[in-house]
Every structure is written in C-alpha cells, then in structure tokens.
Amino acid sequence: MMFRLLKKEFALCLHPTSMIFAFFGLFVFVPNYPYEVAFFFSGLSVFFVCLTARENGDASFTCTLPVRKRDAAIARVLFCAVFQCALILVMGLAIAVKELCLPAEMQTNLAGSCANLALLGHGFVLLAGFNLIFFPWYFRNPVKVGVPFLTAAIVQFALIGVLCALRFTAPVYSDLLVSPDPANLGVKAGFFFGGLAVYLGGTLLACVLSAKHFEKTDL
Amino acid sequence: MTALNVSNLMKRYPAFVLDGVSFRVEEGRICGLVGANGAGKSTTLKGIMGLIRTEGSAEIFGIPSYEREAKAVVGYAGGGFRAYPQKRVGALANAVAPFYSAWNGEKFARYCDRFGLDPQKKTSELSEGMRVKLSLALALSHGARLLILDEPTSGLDPLSREEFCDTVLSLVREEGVAVLFSTHIVSDLTRIADDIVLLSNGRLLVEEPLRSLAEKYLAATAPDRAALSGAIGVKTVKEGYEGLVPRDRQMKGVALREPTLDEIIVHLEYERRNSGGAGAL
Incomplete structure (x- = not known):
C-alpha cells in the first residue's frame, strides 16, 4: 500500500522544485559559500509540495481512496525524504568529484564547512530537524503550511548559523571537521554515520507523530 | 442488502x-x-x-x-x-x-x-x-x-x-x-x-x-391561525397561514391541497424551529 501511495505522490503531488532543489547539492562547487544552505532549499521544496497538495485538495482526495489515513501522512513524509536523500546523494557525488578533480587550494571554504563527509552528516541532522518540526505540525492541520515551515526554517537557519560560527570559534571542530578529505576521515565518517542515524531516527519519529496527528485531523 | x-x-x-x-x-x-x-x-x-x-x-x-x-x-x-x-x-x-x-x-x-x-x-x-x-x-x-x-x-x-x-x-x-x-x-x-x-x-x-412522505400530508391554508390548530409548521403565506396536516385528519374552514416536496420540507423545518429543536418527527 505504501508503494502505491508513493507512486500516487509522484504522479499527483510532485512539484518541479523538488527535483531542482535536489541538484542544489552542486553548491559545493561554489567557492567560499555556506554549503549547509542547500539543506534549507530542500525544506523549501517540501513546503511547495505541501502547498500544492493543499491547493489540489489532495488530503481529502487521498483519504477517500482505500487507504488508512495514517498511511497517507507517512507516504507524504517518505515522499519528501526521497528528495532529501537525493540531495545528499547529489552532494556526496559532487564532493567526491570536487576532491578528485579540483586542486587542494580550492577545497578550503572560508565561509563555513568544507565540502567533505562531515558536511553530509551536518546535512542529515539539519534535515532531521526540519522533518521533526515541520511534518508533525503540518499534519495537525494540513491547511496551514506556512507557520510550520517558517518555524522549521528558522530553526534550520539557526543551526546553520551555529555550524558556521563553530568554524571560526571552536578550533577542535575546525581542525577535525572543516578540513578537506581525507584528513581526519575516521572522525568525519563518525559524524556522517551519526548524522545518518539522527536522520533515520528523526524521520521515523516524524512519520509516527505525523500519522498520529493526521488521524485526529478533520478534513 | x-x-x-x-x-x-x-x-x-x-x-x-x-x-x-x-x-x-x-x-x-x-x-x-x-x-x-x-x-x-x-x-x-x-x-x-x-x-x-x-x-x-x-x-x-x-x-x-x-x-x-x-x-x-x-x-x-x-x-x-x-x-x-x-x-x-x-x-x-x-x-x-x-x-x-x-x-x-x-x-x-x-x-x-x-x-x-x-x-x-x-x-x-x-x-x-x-x-x-x-x-x-x-x-x-x-x-x-x-x-x-x-x-x-x-x-x-x-x-x-x-x-x-x-x-x-x-x-x-x-x-x-x-x-x-x-x-x-x-x-x-x-x-x-x-x-x-x-x-x-x-x-x-x-x-x-x-x-410515503409525499402521501403523508396535505397542505392546509386558512385566513386565521386558529383554524390551523394542530397543523405542522404553520407559517404565514399570502392567503393567511399555511401548515401541513396528516392526510386522514378532518379539518373545517381550511383549504386543502397536495403539497410539493419543497413545501413538506419547509413546514417540517418550521415545526422543528417552532418546537424549539425537537428531534425526529
């Protein structure tokens, strides 16, 4: 059933920005740029998907199909997670290409984290934070998309600000994580897998809470 | 079924x-x-x-x-x-x-x-x-x-x-x-x-x-309200007052005719309002 719902999401709810913003992982080729901003755009594409769904009367339509209401909410979270993972994948590939093809002096980023494995870990945490704030709130009332998005985006930007500030204020952090790969690869891998665990746990929790809230929502 | x-x-x-x-x-x-x-x-x-x-x-x-x-x-x-x-x-x-x-x-x-x-x-x-x-x-x-x-x-x-x-x-x-x-x-x-x-x-x-709903009532019209005592959903009309009466009820001094479904619904609604929102009739 979940596969059918995901198929329906792709057929009826896909917003072009979801695909476009997934390619913002290529930001890592921009010199001296806070690469974490790419993860904000991922949240923006979720906002557009949910806004379009509202304008299309998607929630009511989906719930009249032979599906459980809770599954409809979980499918939406998973649908958006597909594009979040696509962003991470694009960014991961771009980082690999950058590290292999560009000279060492172009690997340094004066505006924030370098394009490395730890950046992907940061990305997972930022996306998990967005999912945890946005989706359970949104599914309390799918008509109101703006306030949950604004709140999640503000928290995301605050976290991005903290990560950028750590680049300049915490030497340990800066030395270990902001250096280009393969320096400190073990620690960076730890951040990557830690971030992945946070993302999986956070998104799973977002699914559970969204389903619970959506069950109680009057459409 | x-x-x-x-x-x-x-x-x-x-x-x-x-x-x-x-x-x-x-x-x-x-x-x-x-x-x-x-x-x-x-x-x-x-x-x-x-x-x-x-x-x-x-x-x-x-x-x-x-x-x-x-x-x-x-x-x-x-x-x-x-x-x-x-x-x-x-x-x-x-x-x-x-x-x-x-x-x-x-x-x-x-x-x-x-x-x-x-x-x-x-x-x-x-x-x-x-x-x-x-x-x-x-x-x-x-x-x-x-x-x-x-x-x-x-x-x-x-x-x-x-x-x-x-x-x-x-x-x-x-x-x-x-x-x-x-x-x-x-x-x-x-x-x-x-x-x-x-x-x-x-x-x-x-x-x-x-x-059966259509066959249940007749529309009764009378110039004064007292003549429609006991009628359902009495309301003012151009000719005086109008209400529904059960088909088998004998009434004097009122004009009786077949009501439309619209009229039946309106009178039943009036009756509900007049009686302060009681339930099913």
Whole structure:
C-alpha cells in the first residue's frame, strides 16, 4: 500500500522544485559559500509540495481512496525524504568529484564547512530537524503550511548559523571537521554515520507523530 | 442488502453539533440527503468517509466505513470534483487505478466515451457537469457498489442537472449500485430519489421513502391561525397561514391541497424551529 501511495505522490503531488532543489547539492562547487544552505532549499521544496497538495485538495482526495489515513501522512513524509536523500546523494557525488578533480587550494571554504563527509552528516541532522518540526505540525492541520515551515526554517537557519560560527570559534571542530578529505576521515565518517542515524531516527519519529496527528485531523 | 448503515453519528464543533444521526441506504436505491445550508449534510458524508473524526458508526455492506475494504466499494465525490485541476483525466485515472483490485481500464475508457470525457483534457478544462461525470466514471470503473455524492448538482445548469439525474438513474438500473447524494435542490430528489433523509440543525428530522412522505400530508391554508390548530409548521403565506396536516385528519374552514416536496420540507423545518429543536418527527 505504501508503494502505491508513493507512486500516487509522484504522479499527483510532485512539484518541479523538488527535483531542482535536489541538484542544489552542486553548491559545493561554489567557492567560499555556506554549503549547509542547500539543506534549507530542500525544506523549501517540501513546503511547495505541501502547498500544492493543499491547493489540489489532495488530503481529502487521498483519504477517500482505500487507504488508512495514517498511511497517507507517512507516504507524504517518505515522499519528501526521497528528495532529501537525493540531495545528499547529489552532494556526496559532487564532493567526491570536487576532491578528485579540483586542486587542494580550492577545497578550503572560508565561509563555513568544507565540502567533505562531515558536511553530509551536518546535512542529515539539519534535515532531521526540519522533518521533526515541520511534518508533525503540518499534519495537525494540513491547511496551514506556512507557520510550520517558517518555524522549521528558522530553526534550520539557526543551526546553520551555529555550524558556521563553530568554524571560526571552536578550533577542535575546525581542525577535525572543516578540513578537506581525507584528513581526519575516521572522525568525519563518525559524524556522517551519526548524522545518518539522527536522520533515520528523526524521520521515523516524524512519520509516527505525523500519522498520529493526521488521524485526529478533520478534513 | 443494506449498503450503508449509519448509526448514531455524532460530531461536535464549537458552533455546531451533528447529533446522533442514524439512517440506512439499501442496495439498488437512491437516497437523497437534504436539509438547509448548515444542516449537517456534508458533515454526515465526511463522517461516513472518515474524513472527520466522529462518534457512532457507519458501516458499508457490514464493514466499518473507515476500513480499506469498505472504501474499496465506495465512489465518493465531494463538492464537485476540484482535485488536481492541472492533471489530465487519464493521468488521474492512472494514479487512482492501483488502489483498486477491481479497477477495469476498459470500463473506464467506455465510461469516458459514454460521458464524452476526453482523457487528454485537464480536469480544470471540464465543466462542472463533466467533473461530476468524471467522479462517476472513476467510481464505476473500480466497481463501486455505493456512490456517495456531496451536492453533485449544485452549480449545474438545469439541463446538466437533468442529465446527471438520467445518468444516476441508468447506473442504478444497470449496475445495481446504491446512491447517497446530498442536495438542497429538491426537484432533483423528486426526480430520482427513492428515499429521503432530512436533516435539520444537525438532527435527523425524517427518514422514509419519498413516496410515503409525499402521501403523508396535505397542505392546509386558512385566513386565521386558529383554524390551523394542530397543523405542522404553520407559517404565514399570502392567503393567511399555511401548515401541513396528516392526510386522514378532518379539518373545517381550511383549504386543502397536495403539497410539493419543497413545501413538506419547509413546514417540517418550521415545526422543528417552532418546537424549539425537537428531534425526529
């Protein structure tokens, strides 16, 4: 059933920005740029998907199909997670290409984290934070998309600000994580897998809470 | 067989209460759900479809209406078909089809042909009447045995309404489906409904076959109110006062005639208001 719902999401709810913003992982080729901003755009594409769904009367339509209401909410979270993972994948590939093809002096980023494995870990945490704030709130009332998005985006930007500030204020952090790969690869891998665990746990929790809230929502 | 059994359906909003509504729709019959604006028609239908949380129960062919097995045999269209205006008819059918094991693509194509629906057209390009037909085509292509339609004729011109009524009648005859449709256009009811469920201010006022309701009352008109003592829903009219009286009741000094269904509904509603909102009559 979940596969059918995901198929329906792709057929009826896909917003072009979801695909476009997934390619913002290529930001890592921009010199001296806070690469974490790419993860904000991922949240923006979720906002557009949910806004379009509202304008299309998607929630009511989906719930009249032979599906459980809770599954409809979980499918939406998973649908958006597909594009979040696509962003991470694009960014991961771009980082690999950058590290292999560009000279060492172009690997340094004066505006924030370098394009490395730890950046992907940061990305997972930022996306998990967005999912945890946005989706359970949104599914309390799918008509109101703006306030949950604004709140999640503000928290995301605050976290991005903290990560950028750590680049300049915490030497340990800066030395270990902001250096280009393969320096400190073990620690960076730890951040990557830690971030992945946070993302999986956070998104799973977002699914559970969204389903619970959506069950109680009057459409 | 009972297609739909609604029992004691309740929903509380801050300014409105759907108060224990119960009724049945039998297979192969068309049931009109009527009432004034805000009477609770859409709330009832949404409650049946599980779009809102309600107390009480609704069973579709004996299965709780929120179960997937129950929804699989229902075709629902709420407030015209306004979902996904930029999607093409064919794309919509393709997205819906995997949810129904009984989906029949050939049948959908046949209904599109019969209703004049172009699968390449966007739903926003369809007229109100054609959107209703799209809902019917989608519903019937997955073998729906119960159609629940929320005000399918509102916004339609008289010719389209007539066409809708013809379509529903022929579908009931050919497919044996049961239909529950809400409306406040009483002429549609007279045209196709077998049974009537009248809601007023969130309460069930009447549930009975349309014919027996029509044969139950006479409209009584008198120049003074006292002559209509005991009549139902007395209200002022040009000739004085008018109310409903049971057909077998003897009355003197009043003019009696056959009431229209509209008049019956209006007088029953007046009676409810005059008596301070009592329940079913």
